[in-house]
Amino acid sequence: MKEKISNSVIRRLPRYYRFLDELKEQGINRISSGELSRKMGLTASQIRQDFNCFGEFGQQGYGYNVDILQKEIINILGLEKMHTAIIVGVGNIGRGVAQHINFNNFGFSITGLFDIKESLVGQMVYNMPIRNISSLDEFCRENHPEAAVICLPVDAAKVITAQLINLGVKAFWNFSHYDIAVDHPDILVENVHLNDSLMTLSYKLKNN
Amino acid sequence: MKEKISNSVIRRLPRYYRFLDELKEQGINRISSGELSRKMGLTASQIRQDFNCFGEFGQQGYGYNVDILQKEIINILGLEKMHTAIIVGVGNIGRGVAQHINFNNFGFSITGLFDIKESLVGQMVYNMPIRNISSLDEFCRENHPEAAVICLPVDAAKVITAQLINLGVKAFWNFSHYDIAVDHPDILVENVHLNDSLMTLSYKLKNN
DNA sequence: TAGATTGTTAATCGATTAACAATC
Protein backbone atom coordinates (compact mmCIF):
# COMPACT_ATOMS: atom_id res chain seq x y z
CA MET A 1 0.00 0.00 0.00
CA LYS A 2 1.45 3.33 -1.13
CA GLU A 3 0.95 6.73 0.48
CA LYS A 4 -1.94 8.97 -0.57
CA ILE A 5 -4.35 7.52 -3.12
CA SER A 6 -5.48 10.20 -5.53
CA ASN A 7 -9.10 11.03 -6.06
CA SER A 8 -8.85 10.20 -9.74
CA VAL A 9 -7.86 6.64 -8.90
CA ILE A 10 -10.67 6.18 -6.39
CA ARG A 11 -13.25 7.40 -8.87
CA ARG A 12 -12.11 4.78 -11.35
CA LEU A 13 -12.41 1.87 -8.92
CA PRO A 14 -16.19 1.46 -9.16
CA ARG A 15 -15.87 1.38 -12.92
CA TYR A 16 -13.31 -1.40 -12.71
CA TYR A 17 -15.67 -3.20 -10.37
CA ARG A 18 -18.43 -2.95 -12.96
CA PHE A 19 -16.30 -4.21 -15.83
CA LEU A 20 -14.97 -7.08 -13.77
CA ASP A 21 -18.56 -8.05 -13.05
CA GLU A 22 -19.22 -8.19 -16.75
CA LEU A 23 -16.16 -10.35 -17.35
CA LYS A 24 -17.29 -12.73 -14.64
CA GLU A 25 -20.70 -13.01 -16.26
CA GLN A 26 -18.98 -13.90 -19.51
CA GLY A 27 -17.07 -16.61 -17.71
CA ILE A 28 -13.71 -14.91 -18.23
CA ASN A 29 -11.46 -15.43 -15.23
CA ARG A 30 -8.19 -13.99 -16.47
CA ILE A 31 -7.48 -10.60 -17.99
CA SER A 32 -4.38 -8.62 -18.93
CA SER A 33 -4.09 -4.89 -18.48
CA GLY A 34 -3.87 -4.64 -22.29
CA GLU A 35 -7.16 -6.41 -22.91
CA LEU A 36 -8.93 -4.59 -20.13
CA SER A 37 -7.64 -1.27 -21.44
CA ARG A 38 -9.24 -1.96 -24.83
CA LYS A 39 -12.55 -2.93 -23.25
CA MET A 40 -12.64 0.12 -21.02
CA GLY A 41 -11.06 2.73 -23.24
CA LEU A 42 -8.12 3.44 -20.94
CA THR A 43 -4.39 2.87 -21.30
CA ALA A 44 -2.87 -0.35 -19.98
CA SER A 45 -0.35 1.77 -18.14
CA GLN A 46 -3.04 3.55 -16.21
CA ILE A 47 -4.69 0.31 -15.21
CA ARG A 48 -1.43 -1.11 -13.89
CA GLN A 49 -0.64 2.11 -12.07
CA ASP A 50 -4.09 2.21 -10.52
CA PHE A 51 -3.95 -1.34 -9.20
CA ASN A 52 -0.43 -0.90 -7.94
CA CYS A 53 -1.54 1.84 -5.60
CA PHE A 54 -2.97 -0.89 -3.43
CA GLY A 55 -0.58 -3.79 -3.86
CA GLU A 56 0.52 -6.32 -6.42
CA PHE A 57 -2.62 -8.04 -7.66
CA GLY A 58 -1.26 -9.45 -10.92
CA GLN A 59 1.25 -11.95 -12.06
CA GLN A 60 3.89 -11.32 -14.68
CA GLY A 61 3.34 -13.18 -17.90
CA TYR A 62 -0.22 -14.03 -16.89
CA GLY A 63 -2.24 -10.94 -16.08
CA TYR A 64 -4.90 -10.58 -13.43
CA ASN A 65 -7.33 -13.09 -12.01
CA VAL A 66 -10.75 -11.50 -12.44
CA ASP A 67 -12.20 -12.87 -9.26
CA ILE A 68 -9.27 -12.00 -7.03
CA LEU A 69 -9.03 -8.55 -8.56
CA GLN A 70 -12.69 -7.81 -7.95
CA LYS A 71 -12.46 -9.04 -4.39
CA GLU A 72 -9.53 -6.69 -3.84
CA ILE A 73 -11.54 -3.78 -5.19
CA ILE A 74 -14.50 -4.69 -2.99
CA ASN A 75 -12.10 -4.67 -0.09
CA ILE A 76 -10.51 -1.35 -1.04
CA LEU A 77 -13.92 0.28 -1.43
CA GLY A 78 -15.01 -1.22 1.87
CA LEU A 79 -18.21 -2.63 0.42
CA GLU A 80 -18.30 -5.47 2.89
CA LYS A 81 -18.35 -3.32 5.98
CA MET A 82 -21.93 -2.25 6.59
CA HIS A 83 -22.86 1.29 7.58
CA THR A 84 -26.23 2.43 8.82
CA ALA A 85 -27.88 5.23 6.89
CA ILE A 86 -31.08 7.22 6.80
CA ILE A 87 -32.84 8.84 3.87
CA VAL A 88 -34.03 12.37 4.50
CA GLY A 89 -36.54 13.64 1.99
CA VAL A 90 -38.73 11.10 0.24
CA GLY A 91 -40.09 13.29 -2.53
CA ASN A 92 -39.69 12.47 -6.20
CA ILE A 93 -35.96 11.94 -6.20
CA GLY A 94 -35.67 10.60 -2.67
CA ARG A 95 -38.25 7.94 -3.32
CA GLY A 96 -36.72 7.06 -6.67
CA VAL A 97 -33.30 6.64 -5.11
CA ALA A 98 -34.67 4.75 -2.11
CA GLN A 99 -36.37 2.22 -4.33
CA HIS A 100 -33.79 2.02 -7.09
CA ILE A 101 -30.50 1.72 -5.25
CA ASN A 102 -29.50 -1.58 -3.78
CA PHE A 103 -27.89 -0.03 -0.73
CA ASN A 104 -26.99 -3.36 0.80
CA ASN A 105 -24.72 -4.22 -2.12
CA PHE A 106 -22.65 -1.14 -1.53
CA GLY A 107 -22.14 -1.27 2.20
CA PHE A 108 -25.19 0.58 3.48
CA SER A 109 -28.16 -0.51 5.49
CA ILE A 110 -31.11 1.91 5.51
CA THR A 111 -32.53 2.20 8.99
CA GLY A 112 -34.97 5.07 8.58
CA LEU A 113 -36.75 7.36 6.12
CA PHE A 114 -37.94 10.88 6.90
CA ASP A 115 -40.06 13.56 5.31
CA ILE A 116 -41.79 16.71 6.43
CA LYS A 117 -44.90 16.18 4.33
CA GLU A 118 -47.77 14.82 6.38
CA SER A 119 -49.22 13.01 3.37
CA LEU A 120 -46.04 10.95 3.06
CA VAL A 121 -45.55 10.17 6.74
CA GLY A 122 -46.63 6.61 7.50
CA GLN A 123 -46.32 5.39 3.90
CA MET A 124 -44.20 2.28 3.57
CA VAL A 125 -40.94 2.15 1.62
CA TYR A 126 -39.10 -1.15 1.73
CA ASN A 127 -40.76 -2.42 4.86
CA MET A 128 -40.35 0.79 6.80
CA PRO A 129 -42.74 3.65 7.43
CA ILE A 130 -41.70 7.13 6.40
CA ARG A 131 -41.29 9.04 9.67
CA ASN A 132 -42.03 12.64 10.41
CA ILE A 133 -38.89 14.71 10.24
CA SER A 134 -39.75 16.10 13.68
CA SER A 135 -38.69 12.72 15.10
CA LEU A 136 -35.23 12.97 13.54
CA ASP A 137 -33.47 14.00 16.73
CA GLU A 138 -34.96 11.26 18.81
CA PHE A 139 -34.32 8.65 16.14
CA CYS A 140 -30.67 9.61 15.75
CA ARG A 141 -30.04 9.64 19.48
CA GLU A 142 -31.38 6.11 19.66
CA ASN A 143 -30.02 4.62 16.46
CA HIS A 144 -26.89 6.63 15.66
CA PRO A 145 -26.97 6.42 11.86
CA GLU A 146 -23.50 6.88 10.36
CA ALA A 147 -24.63 8.30 7.03
CA ALA A 148 -27.53 10.23 5.54
CA VAL A 149 -28.92 10.50 2.04
CA ILE A 150 -30.05 14.09 1.58
CA CYS A 151 -32.88 14.59 -0.92
CA LEU A 152 -34.15 17.98 0.18
CA PRO A 153 -34.53 21.47 -1.23
CA VAL A 154 -31.47 23.61 -0.65
CA ASP A 155 -32.73 25.53 2.40
CA ALA A 156 -33.95 22.47 4.24
CA ALA A 157 -30.77 20.65 3.28
CA LYS A 158 -28.67 23.30 4.99
CA VAL A 159 -30.62 23.17 8.24
CA ILE A 160 -31.02 19.41 8.39
CA THR A 161 -27.42 18.71 7.51
CA ALA A 162 -26.16 20.88 10.37
CA GLN A 163 -28.62 19.16 12.70
CA LEU A 164 -27.48 15.70 11.61
CA ILE A 165 -23.81 16.59 11.99
CA ASN A 166 -24.55 17.62 15.56
CA LEU A 167 -26.24 14.29 16.05
CA GLY A 168 -23.11 12.47 14.94
CA VAL A 169 -23.76 11.68 11.28
CA LYS A 170 -20.37 11.49 9.60
CA ALA A 171 -21.11 10.99 5.91
CA PHE A 172 -23.61 12.39 3.43
CA TRP A 173 -24.79 11.25 0.05
CA ASN A 174 -25.99 14.61 -1.12
CA PHE A 175 -28.61 15.04 -3.85
CA SER A 176 -29.38 18.63 -2.89
CA HIS A 177 -27.94 21.81 -4.35
CA TYR A 178 -26.55 22.73 -0.99
CA ASP A 179 -22.76 22.56 -0.87
CA ILE A 180 -22.20 20.73 2.42
CA ALA A 181 -18.41 20.74 2.12
CA VAL A 182 -18.17 24.55 2.15
CA ASP A 183 -19.73 24.87 5.61
CA HIS A 184 -18.48 21.55 6.96
CA PRO A 185 -15.01 20.86 5.57
CA ASP A 186 -14.34 17.86 7.80
CA ILE A 187 -17.47 15.92 6.96
CA LEU A 188 -17.47 13.17 4.33
CA VAL A 189 -19.60 14.17 1.37
CA GLU A 190 -20.35 12.55 -1.93
CA ASN A 191 -22.40 14.80 -4.18
CA VAL A 192 -24.83 13.84 -6.88
CA HIS A 193 -25.53 17.11 -8.63
CA LEU A 194 -28.07 16.05 -11.22
CA ASN A 195 -28.68 19.55 -12.50
CA ASP A 196 -24.96 20.09 -12.97
CA SER A 197 -24.77 16.88 -14.92
CA LEU A 198 -27.65 17.86 -17.18
CA MET A 199 -26.06 21.27 -17.80
CA THR A 200 -22.90 19.53 -18.87
CA LEU A 201 -24.90 17.58 -21.43
CA SER A 202 -26.32 20.84 -22.69
CA TYR A 203 -22.78 22.15 -23.07
CA LYS A 204 -21.74 19.09 -25.02
CA LEU A 205 -24.70 19.46 -27.36
CA LYS A 206 -23.80 23.07 -27.99
CA ASN A 207 -20.15 22.37 -28.66
CA ASN A 208 -20.38 18.90 -30.16
CA MET B 1 -12.44 32.50 -26.84
CA LYS B 2 -9.37 30.31 -26.44
CA GLU B 3 -8.72 26.95 -28.05
CA LYS B 4 -9.81 23.73 -26.33
CA ILE B 5 -11.71 24.11 -23.06
CA SER B 6 -10.72 21.38 -20.64
CA ASN B 7 -13.22 19.04 -19.12
CA SER B 8 -12.28 20.17 -15.62
CA VAL B 9 -13.30 23.72 -16.44
CA ILE B 10 -16.62 22.68 -17.95
CA ARG B 11 -17.51 20.60 -14.92
CA ARG B 12 -16.97 23.63 -12.71
CA LEU B 13 -19.28 25.90 -14.70
CA PRO B 14 -22.58 24.56 -13.30
CA ARG B 15 -21.21 25.06 -9.82
CA TYR B 16 -20.37 28.69 -10.58
CA TYR B 17 -23.86 29.04 -11.95
CA ARG B 18 -25.29 27.77 -8.68
CA PHE B 19 -23.23 30.07 -6.49
CA LEU B 20 -24.03 33.07 -8.64
CA ASP B 21 -27.71 32.24 -8.19
CA GLU B 22 -27.20 32.33 -4.46
CA LEU B 23 -25.43 35.69 -4.64
CA LYS B 24 -28.27 37.09 -6.71
CA GLU B 25 -30.78 35.92 -4.11
CA GLN B 26 -28.77 37.73 -1.47
CA GLY B 27 -28.93 40.88 -3.57
CA ILE B 28 -25.19 40.90 -4.22
CA ASN B 29 -24.43 42.16 -7.69
CA ARG B 30 -20.68 42.45 -7.60
CA ILE B 31 -18.07 39.88 -6.62
CA SER B 32 -14.30 39.60 -6.82
CA SER B 33 -12.50 36.37 -7.61
CA GLY B 34 -11.06 36.53 -4.09
CA GLU B 35 -14.42 36.68 -2.35
CA LEU B 36 -15.92 34.04 -4.60
CA SER B 37 -12.95 31.78 -4.00
CA ARG B 38 -13.55 31.92 -0.26
CA LYS B 39 -17.25 31.18 -0.68
CA MET B 40 -16.64 28.24 -3.00
CA GLY B 41 -13.46 26.82 -1.57
CA LEU B 42 -11.37 27.36 -4.69
CA THR B 43 -8.38 29.58 -5.42
CA ALA B 44 -8.96 33.01 -6.89
CA SER B 45 -6.45 32.14 -9.55
CA GLN B 46 -8.47 29.21 -10.73
CA ILE B 47 -11.63 31.26 -10.93
CA ARG B 48 -9.94 33.89 -13.07
CA GLN B 49 -8.36 31.25 -15.27
CA ASP B 50 -11.68 29.49 -15.71
CA PHE B 51 -13.57 32.60 -16.75
CA ASN B 52 -10.79 33.73 -19.03
CA CYS B 53 -11.18 30.60 -21.12
CA PHE B 54 -14.28 32.22 -22.55
CA GLY B 55 -13.46 35.93 -22.65
CA GLU B 56 -12.93 38.85 -20.36
CA PHE B 57 -15.94 39.06 -18.10
CA GLY B 58 -14.46 41.13 -15.32
CA GLN B 59 -13.15 44.60 -14.79
CA GLN B 60 -9.85 45.43 -13.14
CA GLY B 61 -10.20 47.03 -9.75
CA TYR B 62 -13.87 46.14 -9.58
CA GLY B 63 -14.42 42.42 -9.99
CA TYR B 64 -17.27 40.68 -11.75
CA ASN B 65 -20.86 41.72 -12.18
CA VAL B 66 -22.88 38.78 -10.85
CA ASP B 67 -25.68 39.12 -13.35
CA ILE B 68 -23.50 39.50 -16.40
CA LEU B 69 -21.27 36.67 -15.29
CA GLN B 70 -24.20 34.31 -14.81
CA LYS B 71 -25.64 35.23 -18.19
CA GLU B 72 -22.27 34.44 -19.77
CA ILE B 73 -22.23 31.05 -18.10
CA ILE B 74 -25.79 30.36 -19.23
CA ASN B 75 -24.64 31.21 -22.71
CA ILE B 76 -21.53 29.05 -22.53
CA LEU B 77 -23.53 26.08 -21.25
CA GLY B 78 -26.12 26.65 -23.95
CA LEU B 79 -29.00 26.59 -21.49
CA GLU B 80 -31.11 28.89 -23.62
CA LYS B 81 -31.12 26.73 -26.70
CA MET B 82 -33.82 24.11 -26.26
CA HIS B 83 -33.28 20.46 -27.18
CA THR B 84 -35.98 17.83 -27.44
CA ALA B 85 -35.49 14.75 -25.30
CA ILE B 86 -37.25 11.53 -24.42
CA ILE B 87 -37.11 9.52 -21.22
CA VAL B 88 -36.72 5.79 -21.73
CA GLY B 89 -37.49 3.71 -18.67
CA VAL B 90 -39.96 5.12 -16.14
CA GLY B 91 -39.26 2.75 -13.26
CA ASN B 92 -38.19 3.94 -9.84
CA ILE B 93 -35.31 6.09 -10.93
CA GLY B 94 -36.73 7.16 -14.29
CA ARG B 95 -39.90 8.40 -12.67
CA GLY B 96 -37.99 10.12 -9.91
CA VAL B 97 -35.80 11.94 -12.37
CA ALA B 98 -38.70 12.76 -14.67
CA GLN B 99 -40.61 14.42 -11.86
CA HIS B 100 -37.71 15.97 -10.00
CA ILE B 101 -35.63 17.58 -12.72
CA ASN B 102 -36.74 20.87 -14.17
CA PHE B 103 -35.60 19.98 -17.66
CA ASN B 104 -36.81 23.25 -19.14
CA ASN B 105 -34.43 25.25 -17.00
CA PHE B 106 -31.47 23.43 -18.42
CA GLY B 107 -32.18 23.45 -22.10
CA PHE B 108 -34.32 20.36 -22.53
CA SER B 109 -37.93 19.82 -23.46
CA ILE B 110 -39.29 16.34 -22.78
CA THR B 111 -41.43 15.18 -25.68
CA GLY B 112 -42.05 11.56 -24.75
CA LEU B 113 -41.74 8.88 -22.06
CA PHE B 114 -41.41 5.17 -22.71
CA ASP B 115 -41.48 1.95 -20.77
CA ILE B 116 -41.84 -1.73 -21.54
CA LYS B 117 -44.07 -2.50 -18.56
CA GLU B 118 -47.71 -2.73 -19.53
CA SER B 119 -48.84 -1.56 -16.10
CA LEU B 120 -47.03 1.74 -16.61
CA VAL B 121 -48.09 2.39 -20.20
CA GLY B 122 -50.80 5.00 -20.32
CA GLN B 123 -50.01 6.48 -16.91
CA MET B 124 -49.55 10.24 -17.02
CA VAL B 125 -46.28 11.97 -16.13
CA TYR B 126 -46.27 15.73 -16.60
CA ASN B 127 -49.19 15.88 -18.95
CA MET B 128 -47.96 13.06 -21.13
CA PRO B 129 -48.86 9.41 -21.22
CA ILE B 130 -46.11 6.83 -20.81
CA ARG B 131 -45.87 5.09 -24.17
CA ASN B 132 -45.09 1.50 -24.93
CA ILE B 133 -41.48 1.08 -25.89
CA SER B 134 -42.60 -0.76 -28.99
CA SER B 135 -43.66 2.60 -30.41
CA LEU B 136 -40.19 4.05 -29.99
CA ASP B 137 -39.20 3.69 -33.65
CA GLU B 138 -42.33 5.31 -34.95
CA PHE B 139 -42.16 8.12 -32.41
CA CYS B 140 -38.54 8.95 -33.22
CA ARG B 141 -39.12 8.96 -36.96
CA GLU B 142 -41.91 11.46 -36.48
CA ASN B 143 -40.47 13.63 -33.71
CA HIS B 144 -36.69 13.32 -34.03
CA PRO B 145 -35.69 13.74 -30.39
CA GLU B 146 -32.13 14.99 -30.05
CA ALA B 147 -31.42 13.48 -26.66
CA ALA B 148 -32.53 10.56 -24.51
CA VAL B 149 -32.52 9.94 -20.77
CA ILE B 150 -31.70 6.26 -20.27
CA CYS B 151 -33.11 4.75 -17.07
CA LEU B 152 -32.97 1.08 -17.99
CA PRO B 153 -31.28 -2.09 -16.78
CA VAL B 154 -27.92 -2.65 -18.44
CA ASP B 155 -29.03 -5.14 -21.10
CA ALA B 156 -32.01 -3.12 -22.24
CA ALA B 157 -29.87 0.01 -22.16
CA LYS B 158 -27.41 -1.51 -24.61
CA VAL B 159 -30.09 -2.53 -27.10
CA ILE B 160 -32.19 0.61 -26.85
CA THR B 161 -29.22 2.95 -27.05
CA ALA B 162 -28.03 1.36 -30.30
CA GLN B 163 -31.57 1.62 -31.64
CA LEU B 164 -31.85 5.28 -30.69
CA ILE B 165 -28.50 6.13 -32.23
CA ASN B 166 -29.71 4.61 -35.48
CA LEU B 167 -32.80 6.78 -35.19
CA GLY B 168 -30.65 9.90 -34.95
CA VAL B 169 -30.45 10.55 -31.21
CA LYS B 170 -27.20 12.38 -30.62
CA ALA B 171 -26.91 12.75 -26.86
CA PHE B 172 -27.62 10.57 -23.85
CA TRP B 173 -28.12 11.28 -20.18
CA ASN B 174 -27.24 7.85 -18.96
CA PHE B 175 -28.44 6.50 -15.61
CA SER B 176 -27.76 2.88 -16.56
CA HIS B 177 -24.67 0.82 -15.82
CA TYR B 178 -24.09 0.39 -19.52
CA ASP B 179 -21.03 2.24 -20.76
CA ILE B 180 -22.36 3.87 -23.93
CA ALA B 181 -19.09 5.60 -24.78
CA VAL B 182 -17.17 2.33 -25.17
CA ASP B 183 -19.38 1.07 -28.00
CA HIS B 184 -20.24 4.49 -29.42
CA PRO B 185 -17.24 6.78 -29.09
CA ASP B 186 -18.72 9.58 -31.22
CA ILE B 187 -21.96 9.95 -29.31
CA LEU B 188 -22.41 12.60 -26.62
CA VAL B 189 -22.84 10.96 -23.22
CA GLU B 190 -23.21 12.30 -19.74
CA ASN B 191 -23.21 9.54 -17.15
CA VAL B 192 -24.89 9.50 -13.77
CA HIS B 193 -23.49 6.40 -12.16
CA LEU B 194 -25.30 6.39 -8.84
CA ASN B 195 -23.84 3.10 -7.70
CA ASP B 196 -20.33 4.33 -8.41
CA SER B 197 -21.05 7.43 -6.39
CA LEU B 198 -22.32 5.42 -3.44
CA MET B 199 -19.27 3.14 -3.57
CA THR B 200 -17.08 6.20 -3.40
CA LEU B 201 -18.87 7.23 -0.22
CA SER B 202 -18.20 3.77 1.19
CA TYR B 203 -14.52 4.23 0.36
CA LYS B 204 -14.45 7.57 2.13
CA LEU B 205 -16.07 6.07 5.22
CA LYS B 206 -13.49 3.32 5.27
CA ASN B 207 -10.53 5.65 4.87
CA ASN B 208 -11.88 8.71 6.64
C1' DT C 1 -4.00 59.58 -7.91
C1' DA C 2 -3.98 55.33 -4.94
C1' DG C 3 -6.12 50.99 -4.19
C1' DA C 4 -8.11 47.10 -5.91
C1' DT C 5 -8.55 43.47 -8.85
C1' DT C 6 -8.34 41.60 -13.26
C1' DG C 7 -6.01 39.12 -17.24
C1' DT C 8 -2.13 36.52 -18.28
C1' DT C 9 2.44 34.58 -18.09
C1' DA C 10 5.51 31.65 -15.56
C1' DA C 11 6.27 28.11 -11.97
C1' DT C 12 4.64 24.22 -9.66
C1' DC C 13 2.31 20.32 -8.91
C1' DG C 14 0.04 16.08 -10.04
C1' DA C 15 -1.71 12.72 -13.17
C1' DT C 16 -1.10 10.09 -17.31
C1' DT C 17 1.70 7.74 -20.57
C1' DA C 18 5.83 5.44 -22.17
C1' DA C 19 9.49 2.39 -21.51
C1' DC C 20 11.74 -1.43 -19.78
C1' DA C 21 13.77 -4.52 -16.39
C1' DA C 22 11.93 -8.16 -13.48
C1' DT C 23 9.67 -12.42 -13.48
C1' DC C 24 6.13 -15.77 -14.12
Place this chain on the structure above:
DNA sequence: TAGATTGTTAATCGATTAACAATC
Protein backbone atom coordinates in the same frame (compact mmCIF):
# COMPACT_ATOMS: atom_id res chain seq x y z
C1' DT D 1 13.75 -21.60 -22.43
C1' DA D 2 10.95 -18.04 -24.96
C1' DG D 3 6.92 -15.22 -24.74
C1' DA D 4 3.97 -12.54 -22.22
C1' DT D 5 2.83 -9.32 -19.03
C1' DT D 6 3.46 -7.21 -14.75
C1' DG D 7 5.49 -3.68 -11.50
C1' DT D 8 7.89 0.46 -11.48
C1' DT D 9 10.79 4.23 -12.88
C1' DA D 10 11.28 8.06 -15.98
C1' DA D 11 9.23 11.28 -19.37
C1' DT D 12 5.41 13.82 -20.78
C1' DC D 13 1.47 16.16 -20.50
C1' DG D 14 -2.05 18.98 -18.43
C1' DA D 15 -4.11 21.41 -14.69
C1' DT D 16 -3.55 24.33 -10.73
C1' DT D 17 -1.30 27.91 -8.33
C1' DA D 18 1.60 31.95 -7.86
C1' DA D 19 3.10 36.26 -9.35
C1' DC D 20 2.72 40.57 -11.37
C1' DA D 21 2.05 43.99 -14.96
C1' DA D 22 -2.03 46.19 -16.94
C1' DT D 23 -5.88 48.95 -15.95
C1' DC D 24 -10.19 50.30 -14.03
